[in-house]
Amino acid sequence: MACPHAPRCALFSQLKTSHALSVWQTLFCDSGFDRCVRYRLSAVGAAVPPDLLPDGRTHLPHKEKKVGRYDT
Numbered sequence: 001m002a003c004p005h006a007p008r009c010a011l012f013s014q015l016k017t018s019h020a021l022s023v024w025q026t027l028f029c030d031s032g033f034d035r036c037v038r039y040r041l042s043a044v045g046a047a048v049p050p051d052l053l054p055d056g057r058t059h060l061p062h063k064e065k066k067v068g069r070y071d072t
Contacts, residue, residue, distance in 0.1 A: 003033030005042050010050055028054035 006012045006029050015025040028036040037056040041048045051058045 001031065001033075003029045003036065003039055005033070005039050009038060009042075010048075011038060011052075011054070024054055 003009070003012075009029075012025070012029055015021045015029065028039075033039045036054040038048050038052055038054055041052075049058065053059060
């Protein structure tokens with residue numbers, strides 16, 4: 001059963017357009033949505049941070065990620 005919140009989820013639209021991110025869709029949106037932190041927050045009416053991943057981790061936008069072996 002697919003996630004009932006997928007149509008309103010800001011991350012879901014990004015997952016659909018990226019082959020690299022499709023694993024998140026398979027693991028959380030298509031069947032395991034009850035394990036999705038975004039779903040659980042939304043289900044209780046809490047704000048869902050835009051950078052929150054389904055497993056509860058957050059990610060930085062690509063332009064802010066540090067690159068190089070000498071970064072701390």
